[in-house]
Amino acid sequence: MMEKKITLSDVEKVARLARLGISPKDKENFERQLNNILLYMEKLDELDTGDCEPLAHVLPLKNVLREDRVREGLGQDEALKNAPEKKDGFFIVPPVIK
Amino acid sequence: MENMNYETVIGLEVHVQLKTRTKIFCGCPVGWGGEPNTRVCPVCLGLPGVLPVLNRKVLELAVRAGLALNCEVSGFSKFDRKNYFYPDLPKAYQISQYDNPLSGPGWIDIQTEGGKKRIGITRAHLEEDAGKLVHFEKEGYSGVDYNRTGIPLLEIVSDPDFRFPREAYEYLKTIRTVMRYIEVSDCDMEKGSFRCDANVSLRPTGEKELGVKVEIKNMNSFKAVERALAYEVKRQGELLAVGRPVVQETRLYNADLQKTFSMRSKEETHDYRYFPDPDLVPVILEKEWVEEIRSSLPELPGPRSERFREQYGLPEYDAGVLTAERPLADYFEAAAAHTSNYKALSNWVMVELLGKLNDSDSTVEESPISPEQLAGLLSLIEKGAISGKIGKQVFAEMFAGGKDPEVIVEEKGLLQISDEGELDKIVEQVISENPGSVADFRGGKEKAIGFLVGQVMKITQGKANPGLVNQLLRRKLT
Numbered sequence: 001m002m003e004k005k006i007t008l009s010d011v012e013k014v015a016r017l018a019r020l021g022i023s024p025k026d027k028e029n030f031e032r033q034l035n036n037i038l039l040y041m042e043k044l045d046e047l048d049t050g051d052c053e054p055l056a057h058v059l060p061l062k063n064v065l066r067e068d069r070v071r072e073g074l075g076q077d078e079a080l081k082n083a084p085e086k087k088d089g090f091f092i093v094p095p096v097i098k
Numbered sequence: 099m100e101n102m103n104y105e106t107v108i109g110l111e112v113h114v115q116l117k118t119r120t121k122i123f124c125g126c127p128v129g130w131g132g133e134p135n136t137r138v139c140p141v142c143l144g145l146p147g148v149l150p151v152l153n154r155k156v157l158e159l160a161v162r163a164g165l166a167l168n169c170e171v172s173g174f175s176k177f178d179r180k181n182y183f184y185p186d187l188p189k190a191y192q193i194s195q196y197d198n199p200l201s202g203p204g205w206i207d208i209q210t211e212g213g214k215k216r217i218g219i220t221r222a223h224l225e226e227d228a229g230k231l232v233h234f235e236k237e238g239y240s241g242v243d244y245n246r247t248g249i250p251l252l253e254i255v256s257d258p259d260f261r262f263p264r265e266a267y268e269y270l271k272t273i274r275t276v277m278r279y280i281e282v283s284d285c286d287m288e289k290g291s292f293r294c295d296a297n298v299s300l301r302p303t304g305e306k307e308l309g310v311k312v313e314i315k316n317m318n319s320f321k322a323v324e325r326a327l328a329y330e331v332k333r334q335g336e337l338l339a340v341g342r343p344v345v346q347e348t349r350l351y352n353a354d355l356q357k358t359f360s361m362r363s364k365e366e367t368h369d370y371r372y373f374p375d376p377d378l379v380p381v382i383l384e385k386e387w388v389e390e391i392r393s394s395l396p397e398l399p400g401p402r403s404e405r406f407r408e409q410y411g412l413p414e415y416d417a418g419v420l421t422a423e424r425p426l427a428d429y430f431e432a433a434a435a436h437t438s439n440y441k442a443l444s445n446w447v448m449v450e451l452l453g454k455l456n457d458s459d460s461t462v463e464e465s466p467i468s469p470e471q472l473a474g475l476l477s478l479i480e481k482g483a484i485s486g487k488i489g490k491q492v493f494a495e496m497f498a499g500g501k502d503p504e505v506i507v508e509e510k511g512l513l514q515i516s517d518e519g520e521l522d523k524i525v526e527q528v529i530s531e532n533p534g535s536v537a538d539f540r541g542g543k544e545k546a547i548g549f550l551v552g553q554v555m556k557i558t559q560g561k562a563n564p565g566l567v568n569q570l571l572r573r574k575l576t
Binding site for chain 2 (some may be wrong): 013017019056057058059061062063064065066067068069070071072073074075076079080085087088089090091092093094095096
């Protein structure tokens with residue numbers, strides 16, 4: 001039996017951080033699947049990466065910049081179009097305790 | 099309450115809004131106030147499928163700031179996602195910088211009661227601002243305005259180098275002055291372009307390890323920062339004195355009550371799960387570009403203040419006031435090029451000019467009196483053409499109408515009377531009209547001559563040369 005990398009409590013923590021409610025059955029499912037994914041990724045450990053610089057991005061690009069020039073945005077009506085609730089130009093959300 | 103055996107340790111996080119036209123990753127205009135959700139686009143609203151692109155001006159301003167803070171400006175830098183759920187953050191993450199900030203360790207000198215003190219800068223990194231929440235209490239919900247979302251911020255993190263709340267206050271003032279000098283930010287606390295959070299802890303004197311720290315938020319003015327810190331130091335000291343633990347937490351400052359209160363809202367510590375933002379490619383600064391920016395930096399307020407003391411022989415106080423804002427320092431130097439009486443010039447600028455500008459709610463740049471004109475006024479006084487008192491009258495006229503001092507003196511006939519013959523008659527008149535004071539003076543009351551001089555000045559409407567009047571009076575009375 002391989003060492004477990006992800007425990008049930010890890011799954012619960014990740015679910016909580018992502019604000020996901022999951023059933024007990026799914027929890028066990030995800031625990032197994034996540035462990036399998038990590039096991040599979042361990043294959044990479046076989047490579048000697050001692051001489052490699054850590055990679056910050058997969059694309060061979062740097063310094064992609066735009067000029068400080070105003071571009072037309074959406075406008076209030078358009079911006080709020082998909083909002084489930086709106087009022088006086090605001091997106092309405094459940095009360096946030098101050 | 100004595101805290102003698104504890105040492106205060108304070109570190110500050112300052113958020114400075116960079117002065118750009120548009121947001122950090124999209125072309126929405128940066129503004130203040132106005133209708134909600136009118137300066138938004140798919141990028142800053144976090145709509146699916148959009149890509150952020152870094153604003154070149156943001157990078158330039160951040161490099162300027164980093165250099166002015168004596169930081170190592172990193173060749174390699176990248177952006178990371180800081181994940182948390184809050185409605186002011188439409189993407190559920192904030193784009194920030196985690197392990198490769200744009201600027202690394204640096205320092206800045208501040209003035210303290212005990213002289214100059216060097217404060218370490220841990221780092222200065224870029225991030226986007228969040229939106230603004232409005233609470234509709236009666237209706238029982240909140241509203242979100244995303245106009246502020248994506249406004250470029252530079253977060254400047256200090257080392258825990260402050261031992262007194264006053265030092266934190268001086269540091270904030272210094273940072274603001276520097277950022278304004280290099281034209282990186284307006285640093286207007288009221289408009290939120292300059293914000294500050296603090297970490298405060300106490301430790302037994304001599305102890306190396308830091309005590310439990312408390313984060314203080316919601317301090318909306320420099321004074322509030324100083325007061326909140328003083329309160330917090332006292333609170334923690336009182337806990338420790340009776341052997342109770344300080345709880346690691348975030349506390350909000352209430353300026354009305356002048357106290358800090360626990361936020362008590364977090365049931366667990368934050369787990370931001372930073373990871374590199376795949377939507378943004380790394381920034382690798384070219385040395386030549388950084389050096390180009392370095393050479394474009396103006397002389398900074400600290401060195402400039404020292405130069406003012408040396409070059410113009412000004413007291414520390416004057417040098418500090420005159421160099422606090424770049425336009426004022428420029429004004430002084432422009433005028434100083436036309437006079438050699440620097441201390442007098444300093445007085446005129448600090449008292450008369452700043453006073454009038456303040457009264458009329460205008461800036462140095464808007465001064466109706468040019469530096470050359472002010473220098474001209476000084477030289478009229480120095481030459482004895484007018485008295486200092488008349489000078490103030492001329493100054494007021496100059497401020498009101500922008501005319502040259504020479505013209506005003508001419509038009510109003512304010513030239514100082516230095517003609518002995520002319521003054522002689524008036525002196526005689528004053529002597530004969532004030533036998534009492536004359537007797538007092540002759541009786542040894544030195545002060546009485548001041549009154550007699552004053553009488554002559556009154557008759558001549560301040561135009562008599564006071565030195566000469568004094569001489570004439572003495573000659574006649576002794």
